[in-house]
Amino acid sequence: MLRYLTAGESHGQALVVVVEGLPAGLAFSKEEVQAELARRRLGYGRGPRMRFEKDEVTLLAGVRHGRTLGSPLAIEIANTEWPKWVEEMSPAPGATAKPLTKPRPGHADLAGMQKYGLKDARDVLERASARETAARVAAGCAAKALLAHLGVSVVSHVVALGGVHVGRPGCGSGHGGDGAGGSYPRPRPEDLDAVDRSEVRCFDPSAEPAMVAAIKQAAKDGDSLGGTAEVLAYGVPVGLGSYAHWDRRLDGLLAQALMSIQAIKAVEIGDGMEISDRRGSVSHDAIVWEPGIGAYRRETSRAGGIEGGISTGEMIVARVFMKPLATLNRPVLKTVDTATKEETVSFKERTDVTAVPAMGVVAETMVALVLAQEAIRKFGGDSLEEMLYNFHGFVESLR
Ligand SMILES: Cc1cc2nc3c(=O)[nH]c(=O)nc-3n(C[C@H](O)[C@H](O)[C@H](O)COP(=O)(O)O)c2cc1C
DSSP: OOEEEEEOOTTSSEEEEEEEOOOBTOBOOHHHHHHHHHHHTOOTTOOTHHHHOOOEEEEEESEETTEEOSSOEEEEEEOTTHHHHTTTTOOSSOOOSSOOOSOOTTSSHHHHHHHHTOSOTHHHHHHHSGGGHHHHHHHHHHHHHHHHHTTOEEEEEEEEETTEESSSTTOTTOOOOSSSSOSSOOOOGGGHHHHHHSTTOOSOTTTHHHHHHHHHHHHHTTOOOOEEEEEEEESOOTTOSOSSSGGGOHHHHHHHHHHTSTTEEEEEETTHHHHTTSOGGGTSOOEEEETTTTEEEESOOTTTTEETTEEOSSOEEEEEEEOOOSOOSSOOOEEEOTTTOOEEEOOOOOOOSOOHHHHHHHHHHHHHHHHHHHHHHHHOOSBHHHHHHHHHHHHHHTO
């Protein structure tokens, strides 16, 4: 079993993630984590924090001489702004001089204050903040390193931002629908650098300028934008997940993991939304035998690479829908001061105009973590060598 837990507040001293269940012998370095964290900071329309947020990574445990030991992996991401926050975020007994009592609509602030009996919204928002996803990305880096040995690569790209969709104009969820690669370009693993070079992590150069223009306009208006990222997992072997129990279905696990990202309001697997309007005869993927590679294939990928909760060996496709961010640079959302019960507008914590490009990187991470978890469950092994032995044996048995 692969398990991971994160700890840390947005402006606390550091974020920490502990990952347990990785096999021994996996090459892993702090530089890989740093590079992946830099990808999480990408994207036009992000606030100033992204420019000075340099993630200082320390591998605290579980790695020796560049290889995992099979013991828990612990990664620390230090907050480089900590000197400014030492007093406000001090764990020592005391009180803040500036409690936040104007909870922001669309955030965890008010429900969190009520749930935990807290009087200062900072006690909630510090943990509810998406800064926490940096710790997930660090864990996901180990998951990606493991998956690479199985020939699995996970990539993401932005397919809609602020109402601008790649591919067919006006297409509701912005996807191709016929499963044959769609009506917009889909990046392959070797294209990931090109995606990351795009200001909005979009692989369709014809859509990029309109997305950037939408962000500029929203910034001018003091508003925010949402959008959709598509995650593609290449090379996933047959047999991850199961139909045997509801909580083992791969589609269910992916949906939960992706929905757990802050501000995600919907997840679609394959052509999920579009096929709910279609007839059955044009909604599924025909099975064919390809003697050349000695494998069953699907003629299309409408199911998004999952049938009966199990990976089919085809590309896994998940689309992740993000709401427009709730904090606006123009305070228009009403709230109530919890100290006086008077109507007011919410306080403003630093905010991005949009975080859809970065969200794609976090979504990649969550997909990689689920696939690594299921790969470890299926192939097991305490060392990478043992796991690969089991993996290759299984793949051979399918021929
Ligand atoms: C990468 C990333 C960056 C985010 N940045 C912001 C931000 O700058 N401003 C904001 O209001 N929300 C931001 N969010 C979303 C909030 O964290 C989220 O809406 C809030 O915690 C409430 O959770 P919910 O929308 O899932 O209900 C971000 C989310 C992600 C994934």
